[in-house]
Amino acid sequence: MDYFIAKNITKRYAAHTALDNVSIAVPRESIFGLLGPNGAGKTSLIRIINQITGPDEGEIFFGDEKLAPHHVEKIGYLPEERGLYKKMAVGEQALYLAQLKGVSRSDAKKRLKEWFEKFEIQPWWNKKVEELSKGMQQKVQFIVTIIHKPSLLIFDEPFSGFDPINVNLLKDEILNLKKEGATIIFSTHNMASVEELCDNIALINKSKKILEGKVKDIKSAYKTNTYSIEFDGYDGQALPLLPGGFKLLNETREDEMRHIIVNLPQANSQNELLSALMPHVNIHAFKEIIPTMNEIFIRTVNESGKNSIIS
Numbered sequence: 001m002d003y004f005i006a007k008n009i010t011k012r013y014a015a016h017t018a019l020d021n022v023s024i025a026v027p028r029e030s031i032f033g034l035l036g037p038n039g040a041g042k043t044s045l046i047r048i049i050n051q052i053t054g055p056d057e058g059e060i061f062f063g064d065e066k067l068a069p070h071h072v073e074k075i076g077y078l079p080e081e082r083g084l085y086k087k088m089a090v091g092e093q094a095l096y097l098a099q100l101k102g103v104s105r106s107d108a109k110k111r112l113k114e115w116f117e118k119f120e121i122q123p124w125w126n127k128k129v130e131e132l133s134k135g136m137q138q139k140v141q142f143i144v145t146i147i148h149k150p151s152l153l154i155f156d157e158p159f160s161g162f163d164p165i166n167v168n169l170l171k172d173e174i175l176n177l178k179k180e181g182a183t184i185i186f187s188t189h190n191m192a193s194v195e196e197l198c199d200n201i202a203l204i205n206k207s208k209k210i211l212e213g214k215v216k217d218i219k220s221a222y223k224t225n226t227y228s229i230e231f232d233g234y235d236g237q238a239l240p241l242l243p244g245g246f247k248l249l250n251e252t253r254e255d256e257m258r259h260i261i262v263n264l265p266q267a268n269s270q271n272e273l274l275s276a277l278m279p280h281v282n283i284h285a286f287k288e289i290i291p292t293m294n295e296i297f298i299r300t301v302n303e304s305g306k307n308s309i310i311s
Helices: 044-048 069-074 088-101 105-118 134-146 162-180 191-197 215-221 270-277 294-309
Strands: 002-013 016-027 030-036 057-062 077-078 151-157 181-187 200-205 209-212 228-233 246-252 257-263 282-288
Touching: 002 044, 002 162, 016 030, 016 044, 016 057, 016 181, 030 134, 030 162, 030 191, 044 151, 044 181, 069 077, 077 088, 077 134, 088 105, 088 134, 105 134, 134 151, 162 181, 162 191, 181 191, 181 228, 191 294, 200 282, 200 294, 209 215, 209 257, 209 294, 215 294, 270 282
Parallel strands: 016 209, 030 181, 030 200, 077 151, 151 181
Antiparallel strands: 002 016, 002 057, 200 209, 228 257, 228 282, 246 257
């Protein structure tokens, strides 16, 4: 069941169309990747979801209800451009922001203590924000984003500025939030994170949605029926070993080990390929080459650009 739905959203600024008839459906308790190049329209959609601005056309539904002002308390938003009061003490600021989101001071203290210990920043409670490193500041902002336990979380480039250890820490917490029942919209340029975290994605380019679906289904749809094989025990050219219709795309050698990439004529012909090779070589590895989300992103955006020029 979809938890958040945007239907036919259009947003214009003077002569610029930021969103052109964009629709997305975010399943309940999932992580939904909102992807696109800079200037594609992602931020405009996020601002509309947060009711910072309104759409010129279209509707947004939060659960079974049309988006309304009272839904703000159910949303946690971590913007790409972080914003904390630099001269204010970290703990007091976190308490203040938690109370603004409807958490009582006593509950806020308890929750913040737990999160500060988990993120190992409890010694900084009485420090001013400006004394914290960028990474520590971002940890604080992440905490105040989720402190009121919102049912919908929107993270815009949440890993920006973090070292690999803290990126993994944040990834684990995002996955835990999903397990605890949160629905998450995740906007990023980091395609590796998309593959690790996202269940579904939508790709927006030049104000239009050009791709949407489950990550696993999209990756499957972009497969090219190409396989990588590593073997030794054979000194001749690999091409004569291949059955008819099979294409040798690349062949390399490192010492005794050979590596070839082969395009198969049909999806169920892996056994035919292996049967042709095994009498002549010792196979060490055989795997299908699945396109990465980064490759799919670049290919889809480039194809979308060509189509818009043609039209």
